[in-house]
Amino acid sequence: MSVPTATGALLAEDGVRFAVRATGLLAEFNARGVLAATDVQVAHRLGRLGGETDEQVLLAAALTVRALRAGSVCLDLSAVDRTVLAEGDELVDTSDLRWPEPESWTAACAASPLVAADDATATGHPLRLVDGLLYLDRYWRQEEQVRGALATRAAAPPPVVDEARLRAALDRLFRGGPDATDAAQRRAVAVCTLRWISVLAGGPGTGKTTTVATLLAVLRDQDPSLRIALAAPTGKAAARMQEALAEVDLPPGDRERLAGPSASTIHRLLGPIRGSSRFRFDRHRRLPYDVVVVDETSMVSLTLMARLLEAVRPDARLVLVGDPDQLASVEAGAVLGDLVAAPADPEPHLDHALERVGAPGPPVTGGVTVLDRTWRFHGTIAALAAAIRAGDADAAVAALRAGQHDVVFVEDADLTVRDPAGLRALRDEVVGAASETELAALDGDAPLALSRLDEHRLLCAHRRGPFGVTRWAADVERWLLEAGPVADRDEEWYPGRPLLVTANDHDRGVYNGDTGVVIATPKGPRAVFARGNAPIAIAPSLLDAVTTVHAMTVHRAQGSQFARVSVILPPAESPLLTRELLYTAVTRARVTVRLVGSEEAVRAAIARPIGRASGLRRHR
Numbered sequence: 001m002s003v004p005t006a007t008g009a010l011l012a013e014d015g016v017r018f019a020v021r022a023t024g025l026l027a028e029f030n031a032r033g034v035l036a037a038t039d040v041q042v043a044h045r046l047g048r049l050g051g052e053t054d055e056q057v058l059l060a061a062a063l064t065v066r067a068l069r070a071g072s073v074c075l076d077l078s079a080v081d082r083t084v085l086a087e088g089d090e091l092v093d094t095s096d097l098r099w100p101e102p103e104s105w106t107a108a109c110a111a112s113p114l115v116a117a118d119d120a121t122a123t124g125h126p127l128r129l130v131d132g133l134l135y136l137d138r139y140w141r142q143e144e145q146v147r148g149a150l151a152t153r154a155a156a157p158p159p160v161v162d163e164a165r166l167r168a169a170l171d172r173l174f175r176g177g178p179d180a181t182d183a184a185q186r187r188a189v190a191v192c193t194l195r196w197i198s199v200l201a202g203g204p205g206t207g208k209t210t211t212v213a214t215l216l217a218v219l220r221d222q223d224p225s226l227r228i229a230l231a232a233p234t235g236k237a238a239a240r241m242q243e244a245l246a247e248v249d250l251p252p253g254d255r256e257r258l259a260g261p262s263a264s265t266i267h268r269l270l271g272p273i274r275g276s277s278r279f280r281f282d283r284h285r286r287l288p289y290d291v292v293v294v295d296e297t298s299m300v301s302l303t304l305m306a307r308l309l310e311a312v313r314p315d316a317r318l319v320l321v322g323d324p325d326q327l328a329s330v331e332a333g334a335v336l337g338d339l340v341a342a343p344a345d346p347e348p349h350l351d352h353a354l355e356r357v358g359a360p361g362p363p364v365t366g367g368v369t370v371l372d373r374t375w376r377f378h379g380t381i382a383a384l385a386a387a388i389r390a391g392d393a394d395a396a397v398a399a400l401r402a403g404q405h406d407v408v409f410v411e412d413a414d415l416t417v418r419d420p421a422g423l424r425a426l427r428d429e430v431v432g433a434a435s436e437t438e439l440a441a442l443d444g445d446a447p448l449a450l451s452r453l454d455e456h457r458l459l460c461a462h463r464r465g466p467f468g469v470t471r472w473a474a475d476v477e478r479w480l481l482e483a484g485p486v487a488d489r490d491e492e493w494y495p496g497r498p499l500l501v502t503a504n505d506h507d508r509g510v511y512n513g514d515t516g517v518v519i520a521t522p523k524g525p526r527a528v529f530a531r532g533n534a535p536i537a538i539a540p541s542l543l544d545a546v547t548t549v550h551a552m553t554v555h556r557a558q559g560s561q562f563a564r565v566s567v568i569l570p571p572a573e574s575p576l577l578t579r580e581l582l583y584t585a586v587t588r589a590r591v592t593v594r595l596v597g598s599e600e601a602v603r604a605a606i607a608r609p610i611g612r613a614s615g616l617r618r619h620r
């Protein structure tokens with residue numbers, strides 16, 4: 001049975017939306033779950049407005065709208081039949097759909113009145129076709145804007161740098177000299193100093209924050225009056241950036257040079273205008289900073305990156321920091337990954353300058369430096385993460401099966417029967433960590449309760465269903481009740497209740513994605529959140545967007561780390577199971593990671609890199 005909805009779609013009982021008026025190819029793709037009703041409706045509306053009835057073109061338009069939802073900036077007409085995944089939790093075989101033949105499909109799109117094809121000056125078309133990639137025009141413009149901003153900065157004379165002073169500062173801050181283990185960091189600092197725009201890429205614990213702190217000290221050593229802005233895509237990431245920078249160990253004089261800048265979200269930096277999607281700072285009114293450092297750049301969408309680039313003065317240094325192998329932004333675009341992967345022209349003048357300041361090495365292109373030495377975790381987690389990133393499933397499975405204390409593989413396909421001992425261990429871990437948190441919370445010890453809270457985290461790929469957060473959180477709740485909790489759980493704000501903030505609250509200084517815990521105090525329960533050495537405490541009645549967090553999605557956990565992590569993998573068929581997801585999940589763990597799932601699921605994830613389509617990746 002189906003029920004009509006306001007948008008003229010039918011919502012079947014299983015939740016799949018069917019477009020009422022869809023016929024032919026569009027109906028076929030809609031029925032298979034590849035296109036949502038809204039994709040079909042947008043395509044029809046575009047067709048009506050532009051006088052296009054060719055169903056192949058309308059299919060391409062609908063798939064382009066759909067691609068954006070799935071994180072791609074455009075549609076690669078020659079590859080979409082191999083890369084498209086149905087929405088929802090199950091893989092659908094899309095190979096027997098009537099995919100148009102790529103060459104004639106591309107030709108039909110190129111000839112369509114809806115499409116501007118290979119003519120950068122054409123305007124007024126909703127779609128644009130460039131090198132076989134079909135865009136909604138707005139996204140093509142954003143990509144061009146990013147490309148233009150990169151080109152302008154690469155073509156401009158480089159920043160004026162006192163090279164002798166730079167070399168002296170590098171020698172002071174990197175004691176080991178150019179051949180030491182930290183040579184890559186030294187080089188990265190030099191590149192970011194010598195270029196207007198640079199990308200500092202690296203996995204967790206590779207020293208990105210340490211390098212940024214050193215860079216800021218070096219820049220202020222060049223010019224003490226430099227105005228510096230620090231930003232991140234989420235409030236939580238911004239708070240963490242600030243804390244992490246404050247903790248970096250620098251010689252006293254250099255530490256003082258760092259004083260001043262505080263981190264904010266990119267949105268806040270750009271100055272949102274109420275009721276508008278525009279910002280106060282844009283290409284007409286640039287940000288008043290000489291240096292802008294963005295952390296967790298992998299989470300920045302193409303749209304936000306375009307806005308940021310137009311607002312940063314071309315003669316300000318922009319440093320994009322992040323891990324390109326992690327899950328990308330929820331919105332379309334994977335700009336950091338694209339910038340790291342895209343080919344760029346050699347820059348001999350930069351390479352010579354690097355040699356002069358004692359930071360020699362292979363040629364740097366596009367201002368990209370990659371830190372690949374892990375300083376924080378060693379052993380099997382690092383080996384597992386490296387194998388996943390490299391797409392080496394055999395090595396990943398070997399690391400999982402190595403029987404080491406830091407990587408535990410609970411091989412289980414259905415999560416109930418096959419490995420009861422493994423699941424009991426998971427349960428003990430969860431209950432043990434929650435009890436420790438509760439004890440500290442009952443004592444009113446905020447720092448201890450917060451550190452206990454981050455001792456263990458249960459992560460799922462899915463939100464719902466047997467492998468999802470909702471089900472596992474309910475299981476944890478039950479386990480805790482069965483274990484006989486210390487605190488009285490009938491109270492809403494019981495000590496030890498783990499909290500997840502679900503919306504930004506600038507007034508209270510808590511942000512979407514923040515986790516905290518309720519503690520007992522003489523004044524009653526308080527929700528506490530980590531902020532460096534001084535946690536903030538808020539009366540629970542003042543918080544309106546929080547939930548209990550016994551488990552969270554891997555997406556949510558991006559940008560956070562925990563001592564121990566347990567990951568519930570969905571079956572191999574889940575389209576959410578990708579290499580980036582597995583890598584992000586595993587690298588959330590500092591000490592131990594436990595993977596619950598099948599070898600088949602691990603192999604399926606590693607074999608499926610997300611591969612978001614974009615033109616930036618092909619050439620910047």
Ligand SMILES: Nc1ncnc2c1ncn2[C@@H]1O[C@H](COP(=O)(O)OP(=O)(O)OP(=O)(O)O)[C@@H](O)[C@H]1O
Pocket residue numbers: 181182185202203204205206207208209210211244375376561
């Ligand atoms: N050159 C170095 N020598 C010694 N220790 C280092 C060096 N660089 C970084 N570390 C140490 O490694 C750890 C991780 O460094 P840092 O926090 O800078 O990495 P990160 O890449 O920012 O990590 P994350 O992405 O997880 O925030 C820190 O404890 C830091 O002190």
